[in-house]
Amino acid sequence: MDPVVHLSNAVAVLGQFPVLAGVNLTVNRGEIVLLQGPNGAGKTSLLRLCAGLLPLARGEAVLLGCDLRTQREAVRSRVGLLGHANGLYADLTVAENVRFWGATVGASKPEVQAALQRMGLAQRLSDVAVSRLSAGQKRRTALACLIARRAELWLLDEPHAGLDAAARDELDATLRDAAAAGATIIVASHELERAGALATRVVEVVGGQIRTPNGEVA
Amino acid sequence: MFRVARLIAAKDLRVEMRSRVVTNQVLPFAAIVMVMFAFALNSDAVVSRVAPGLVWLATLFSLLILVQRSFAIENADGATDALRAAGVDPSGIFLGKAMALAVQLAVLELVLLVSAVVLYSTELRVGGLVLLLVTFVAATVGLALVGTLYGGLAGGVRGRETLLPLLLLPVVAPVLIGATRATESALGTGGATVADGWPWVGLLAVFVALFSVGGTLAFGPLIEE
Numbered sequence: 001m002d003p004v005v006h007l008s009n010a011v012a013v014l015g016q017f018p019v020l021a022g023v024n025l026t027v028n029r030g031e032i033v034l035l036q037g038p039n040g041a042g043k044t045s046l047l048r049l050c051a052g053l054l055p056l057a058r059g060e061a062v063l064l065g066c067d068l069r070t071q072r073e074a075v076r077s078r079v080g081l082l083g084h085a086n087g088l089y090a091d092l093t094v095a096e097n098v099r100f101w102g103a104t105v106g107a108s109k110p111e112v113q114a115a116l117q118r119m120g121l122a123q124r125l126s127d128v129a130v131s132r133l134s135a136g137q138k139r140r141t142a143l144a145c146l147i148a149r150r151a152e153l154w155l156l157d158e159p160h161a162g163l164d165a166a167a168r169d170e171l172d173a174t175l176r177d178a179a180a181a182g183a184t185i186i187v188a189s190h191e192l193e194r195a196g197a198l199a200t201r202v203v204e205v206v207g208g209q210i211r212t213p214n215g216e217v218a
Numbered sequence: 219m220f221r222v223a224r225l226i227a228a229k230d231l232r233v234e235m236r237s238r239v240v241t242n243q244v245l246p247f248a249a250i251v252m253v254m255f256a257f258a259l260n261s262d263a264v265v266s267r268v269a270p271g272l273v274w275l276a277t278l279f280s281l282l283i284l285v286q287r288s289f290a291i292e293n294a295d296g297a298t299d300a301l302r303a304a305g306v307d308p309s310g311i312f313l314g315k316a317m318a319l320a321v322q323l324a325v326l327e328l329v330l331l332v333s334a335v336v337l338y339s340t341e342l343r344v345g346g347l348v349l350l351l352v353t354f355v356a357a358t359v360g361l362a363l364v365g366t367l368y369g370g371l372a373g374g375v376r377g378r379e380t381l382l383p384l385l386l387l388p389v390v391a392p393v394l395i396g397a398t399r400a401t402e403s404a405l406g407t408g409g410a411t412v413a414d415g416w417p418w419v420g421l422l423a424v425f426v427a428l429f430s431v432g433g434t435l436a437f438g439p440l441i442e443e
């Protein structure tokens with residue numbers, strides 16, 4: 001197996017408060033891992049650590065073969081984080097947003113077009129301003145930006161929030177397609193039934209640590 | 219770095235062309251400020267004498283709105299975090315946002331200069347045109363650089379709307395002084411000659427050099443915090 005994420009006793013601190021208290025986690029290529037746990041358990045912090053947005057205080061973190069401590073920029077350029085916000089520019093069109101984010105990694109026009117096509121945005125919605133989209137269409141646009149950016153590790157924080165049933169189904173299908181195409185996906189979600197059905201593995205996060213199914217610290 | 223800068227600048231300018239915030243809100247605001255100055259001073263002789271300073275004061279007030287707007291479009295839907303998470307070169311972000319801000323400021327200053335000619339009976343002299351042009355370019359670039367740096371600093375802080383003027387206005391005081399004196403020299407206000415203006419342009423050039431290097435180096439750590 002090809003580990004995309006390897007965290008060993010990873011500790012992260014916000015101010016004086018330890019948000020991750022020794023996380024051990026390995027995620028292999030093509031996996032869809034669901035992080036579940038109560039509010040404040042450390043799910044979002046774990047995603048932000050993997051995205052290189054939260055500094056590693058102690059322990060070891062190797063993502064996509066790069067040490068997070070010494071090669072943070074290399075990690076960032078290959079990881080896509082979709083948090084509660086979409087990171088889109090409301091006054092630009094769908095195509096302009098995807099083109100912009102693709103251009104940050106030098107994506108070609110065909111790559112951008114392929115990303116739009118894959119998310120079903122190439123036709124009717126391509127020239128629509130993001131401010132006029134529904135929540136689900138914005139989510140799809142944000143995912144198209146991740147595809148255009150050639151993100152290999154997708155970190156999704158509550159991706160189903162605010163979406164109707166049809167949009168959730170579309171999102172799940174997109175994530176399955178992305179994983180089949182080689183992307184590795186980590187999802188933090190409270191929607192256990194839906195996200196659980198999507199995931200290839202479920203990981204319990206409690207008190208900033210990973211717990212095994214029998215409740216022990218991993 | 220320059221590829222990213224061009225990309226960010228093009229994106230910011232496209233957003234402004236779509237939203238028309240500069241044309242519909244900032245330009246009218248600047249024009250109103252110019253008219254209010256004229257009402258407040260209520261004397262043609264005084265207004266004519268202080269016109270260069272009023273132009274640059276109106277520019278500074280408008281700069282505050284432009285900088286707030288420049289970072290509001292990044293913060294509205296978490297794009298700042300997304301840019302960081304995507305590993306986009308922060309130096310490129312800094313230069314790109316400064317370039318877009320400079321273009322918007324240049325348009326604004328042109329309108330303010332025309333307003334000064336119309337409202338304050340300011341006369342442009344052929345002999346001072348080169349000095350005037352160089353002054354406007356140097357001051358515009360300086361304001362754009364420092365505005366972007368402090369916009370980034372205040373951007374992630376609670377109460378940024380009130381914090382930005384507090385941080386920015388003292389720092390741009392040298393630009394206000396240098397640009398006003400150089401503009402007075404270019405226009406011949408109060409008997410100043412063109413030769414008097416060039417040392418002030420030198421001050422503006424030092425300011426630009428300082429903030430282009432300092433901003434490029436400091437912007438990354440600033441937006442990381």
